Amino acid sequence: MPLQDDTSHHPIGVFDSGIGGLTVVAALQKHLPHENIIYIGDTARVPYGGKSQATVTRYSQEITTLLLAEKAKMIVIACNTASALALPTLTNFYPLPIHGVIEPGAFAAVKATRNGRIGVIGTRATITSQAYQETIYRFSPNVHVLSSACPLLVPLVEEGLFEDDITRRILERYLEPMLLEGIDTLVLGCTHYPLLKKLITHIIGPYVTLVDSAENCAMAVESLLAKNHLARHGTPSTDLEVLLTDTSEDFLHIAARALQIKITKIRISSLE
Amino acid sequence: MPLQDDTSHHPIGVFDSGIGGLTVVAALQKHLPHENIIYIGDTARVPYGGKSQATVTRYSQEITTLLLAEKAKMIVIACNTASALALPTLTNFYPLPIHGVIEPGAFAAVKATRNGRIGVIGTRATITSQAYQETIYRFSPNVHVLSSACPLLVPLVEEGLFEDDITRRILERYLEPMLLEGIDTLVLGCTHYPLLKKLITHIIGPYVTLVDSAENCAMAVESLLAKNHLARHGTPSTDLEVLLTDTSEDFLHIAARALQIKITKIRISSLE
Numbered sequence: 001m002p003l004q005d006d007t008s009h010h011p012i013g014v015f016d017s018g019i020g021g022l023t024v025v026a027a028l029q030k031h032l033p034h035e036n037i038i039y040i041g042d043t044a045r046v047p048y049g050g051k052s053q054a055t056v057t058r059y060s061q062e063i064t065t066l067l068l069a070e071k072a073k074m075i076v077i078a079c080n081t082a083s084a085l086a087l088p089t090l091t092n093f094y095p096l097p098i099h100g101v102i103e104p105g106a107f108a109a110v111k112a113t114r115n116g117r118i119g120v121i122g123t124r125a126t127i128t129s130q131a132y133q134e135t136i137y138r139f140s141p142n143v144h145v146l147s148s149a150c151p152l153l154v155p156l157v158e159e160g161l162f163e164d165d166i167t168r169r170i171l172e173r174y175l176e177p178m179l180l181e182g183i184d185t186l187v188l189g190c191t192h193y194p195l196l197k198k199l200i201t202h203i204i205g206p207y208v209t210l211v212d213s214a215e216n217c218a219m220a221v222e223s224l225l226a227k228n229h230l231a232r233h234g235t236p237s238t239d240l241e242v243l244l245t246d247t248s249e250d251f252l253h254i255a256a257r258a259l260q261i262k263i264t265k266i267r268i269s270s271l272e
Numbered sequence: 273m274p275l276q277d278d279t280s281h282h283p284i285g286v287f288d289s290g291i292g293g294l295t296v297v298a299a300l301q302k303h304l305p306h307e308n309i310i311y312i313g314d315t316a317r318v319p320y321g322g323k324s325q326a327t328v329t330r331y332s333q334e335i336t337t338l339l340l341a342e343k344a345k346m347i348v349i350a351c352n353t354a355s356a357l358a359l360p361t362l363t364n365f366y367p368l369p370i371h372g373v374i375e376p377g378a379f380a381a382v383k384a385t386r387n388g389r390i391g392v393i394g395t396r397a398t399i400t401s402q403a404y405q406e407t408i409y410r411f412s413p414n415v416h417v418l419s420s421a422c423p424l425l426v427p428l429v430e431e432g433l434f435e436d437d438i439t440r441r442i443l444e445r446y447l448e449p450m451l452l453e454g455i456d457t458l459v460l461g462c463t464h465y466p467l468l469k470k471l472i473t474h475i476i477g478p479y480v481t482l483v484d485s486a487e488n489c490a491m492a493v494e495s496l497l498a499k500n501h502l503a504r505h506g507t508p509s510t511d512l513e514v515l516l517t518d519t520s521e522d523f524l525h526i527a528a529r530a531l532q533i534k535i536t537k538i539r540i541s542s543l544e
Contacts, residue, residue, distance in 0.1 A: 043323070044317070044323065044327050045316070045317050046322075050318075050430075051315070051316065051518050052518050052519045054518075054542070055316050055518045055542070058542075151427065151430075151431055152424075152427055152428070152431060154427075155423065155424055155426075155427040156424070158322075158423075159423055159424060166438060166441060166442060166445075169438060169441075170438060173438075246323050246324050246326075246327045247324045270326070270327070270330070
């Protein structure tokens with residue numbers, strides 16, 4: 001049963017382990033300019049990418065409960081690791097629409113590939129979970145998926161080294177084996193990675209299609225809101241409230257500037 | 273008042289945000305071969321280096337309480353960030369000897385310098401706290417301290433890239449400005465960094481003295497145990513129990529191998 005229409009003015013609740021999920025917020029604002037957004041970054045426990053399924057699921061439940069208290073009308077898990085490890089549990093546990101970033105990215109990759117060879121990059125936990133691989137095979141069993149865990153990219157992005165020579169060298173090391181295997185499509189399986197788009201595009205060249213799961217997630221959220229009669233109409237809203245579980249404002253401002261996002265309000269709230 | 277002698281067979285409780293503090297354990301085992309050790313790595317919330325004083329202090333209190341439940345006779349904070357941000361609170365809060373890694377490193381640096389120019393490298397939180405700078409000035413007000421936050425080193429160490437060309441280039445970028453300023457002593461202000469000793473020594477050359485706070489901390493712990501009548505005598509013990517707050521065994525095994533540490537028992541225990 002769809003939720004009541006009068007909740008349509010409530011915000012979309014978006015969360016990530018840290019600040020990286022703002023790339024999803026930027027895509028949501030572009031596709032859904034009428035929606036208010038509340039974003040939680042779990043900066044007290046960032047990063048999730050090297051942690052276990054049990055721990056990431058527990059953290060994701062705590063954050064989702066917090067978003068419910070903020071009257072979120074739906075939840076977007078703007079974190080590939082949490083989408084990969086916690087989505088099924090969250091969907092069973094909470095009575096509102098919840099969307100992750102894996103399925104939209106996987107679907108877009110299957111649509112984009114011409115030679116059936118797709119590369120996926122992400123955190124160690126995302127890649128180990130095989131979530132992208134399994135979702136892609138579900139859409140298209142004959143596709144060949146090559147994946148690579150890229151644990152150094154998140155720290156480099158958080159330092160703001162989006163176009164640094166060291167970032168380029170590390171990216172080359174991660175990407176070249178997949179390029180040699182002939183991928184024609186590359187999924188950015190971590191919400192930090194769109195900030196490296198310029199360097200990645202330069203390395204993979206014009207014949208490999210880049211799939212940005214943030215962008216595809218925003219389009220999927222648009223359909224989900226419509227289907228559940230939850231879309232907000234009227235004047236465009238740019239309300240974006242950011243709640244962090246610890247002070248970590250440096251990277252917040254770097255990312256907001258790079259993504260041209262305007263934050264309406266910042267709150268810090270310890271989880272305990 | 274010293275604690276009772278009969279607690280001398282209890283373990284030394286050592287903690288770190290993650291696995292890096294095993295460098296302190298290796299030094300303790302070398303200097304104090306009679307002591308049992310219990311080590312807690314807060315891998316569910318690692319790293320501490322970019323987090324706030326309030327958060328790091330709260331985490332450190334939770335871990336110390338856990339070590340007390342494990343009958344630790346004293347606490348060694350084998351984490352520069354927690355030593356810099358949480359030591360005064362822990363010392364006020366708990367009725368047993370607690371030792372951090374900052375003071376021993378600062379003291380050793382003051383003894384080592386010939387030209388009065390000391391470099392300190394550490395996490396962003398450690399460097400921002402000014403804990404090394406203030407401690408060094410307390411020992412010797414005329415020394416000039418240059419410090420540099422090196423946030424990319426911990427991720428590189430956790431990937432096991434101890435001698436990689438990329439690690440060398442990042443280290444050069446962090447160290448060269450301090451070398452140009454004429455430092456003759458460099459403090460490794462993070463427990464991960466001793467694993468980079470070989471590369472760092474190569475970059476700084478033979479005229480700069482390297483101060484490893486792990487090594488100096490072990491010597492300070494030796495005095496503290498003797499002063500409090502807590503030293504264990506008898507047959508050498510190599511009991512080392514490791515308790516992690518999340519599964520993260522990859523780096524545990526890399527570090528244990530690199531440091532030639534033998535772990536007797538590993539337990540995983542969620543904090544909640």
